[in-house]
Amino acid sequence: MTISSHKLYGPKGIGGLYARRGVNITPIIYGGGARQLHPGTQNVASIAGFGEAVHLAQKNRKAESVRIKKLRDKLEKGIFKTIPKVVLNGHPVKRLPNSLNISILDIxxxxxxxxxxxKGIMVGTGSACNSESLEPSYVLTALGNPYEYIHGSIRFTLGKYTKDSHVNYVLKTLPGIVSKLRRISPINLKLERKEAISQPKAFVGGQTPHFLRKRQHKNK
Structure with a gap:
């Protein structure tokens, strides 16, 4: 299991690896080094910074988890209240307090x-390590989610500097964006075409189509 320092507000470019005893690790880059896992001199300053970041994160973990969970829950409830056809991805209770992954259908x-x-709002469409990829999330795929759910998924991640005003801004901004995109969505237009084919305009309001009226008149 790997742990990234910058996820804890520590220095970038440093991380930790937890490996079970007895597991053989093959180096990515071969060379010198006391432990023969990575060549070159160890980055002592970043290691120390990472250690301090872990210490501070552990110290404030309980209080921050409660605070961030309240903001996450407010964001979730607000989205489900103001936007129709939204699905929660993952377990409703057994999840991290700072993450919200949802699928907004037809977009x-x-x-x-x-x-x-x-609009200045940063979200992801997959896991953070795959945020640059347009491929469907392998996690949501493994959960058995339909294709259209997976491609309509977005991930909100709240953190140390997230405030109540930030959540309010998202809740104010997101519904308008969803409404706009649904109007021009290829998925939505495809569904409308199917409905138009299955329900011809001539039958709207109970009126008999013009070609049927002619046929009925001839039979009389």
Whole structure:
């Protein structure tokens, strides 16, 4: 299991590896080094910074978890209240307090990401390590989610500097973006075409289609 320092607000470019005893690790880059796992001199300053970040995170973990969970729950309830056809991805209780992964149907997550970014709101469409990829999330795929759910998924991650005002801004901004994208969504247009084919306009309001009226008149 790997742990990234920057996820704990520590220095970038440093991390930790937890390996079970007896597991043989093959180096990615061969060379010198006391432990023969990585060549070059160890980055002592970053290691010390990482250690301090872990210490501070552990010290404030309980209080921050409670605070962030309240903000996450407020965000979740607000989204489900103001936007129809939204699905929660994952367990409703057994999850991290700082993460919210949802699928907004009839829209692609990539389109939402771009529009939210334009408004200064940063979200992801997959896991953080795969945020640059357009491939469907392998986690949501493994959960058995339908294709359209997976491609409409976005991930909100709250953190140390997230405030109540930030959540309010998202709740104020997101519904308008969803409404706009649904109007122009290829998925939505495809569904509308199917409905139009299955329900011809001539039958709207109980009126008999023109070609049937002619046929009925001839039979008389």
């Amino acid at each position: 692609e997550g990539e389109a939402m990401l771009l529009h939210l970014d334009d």
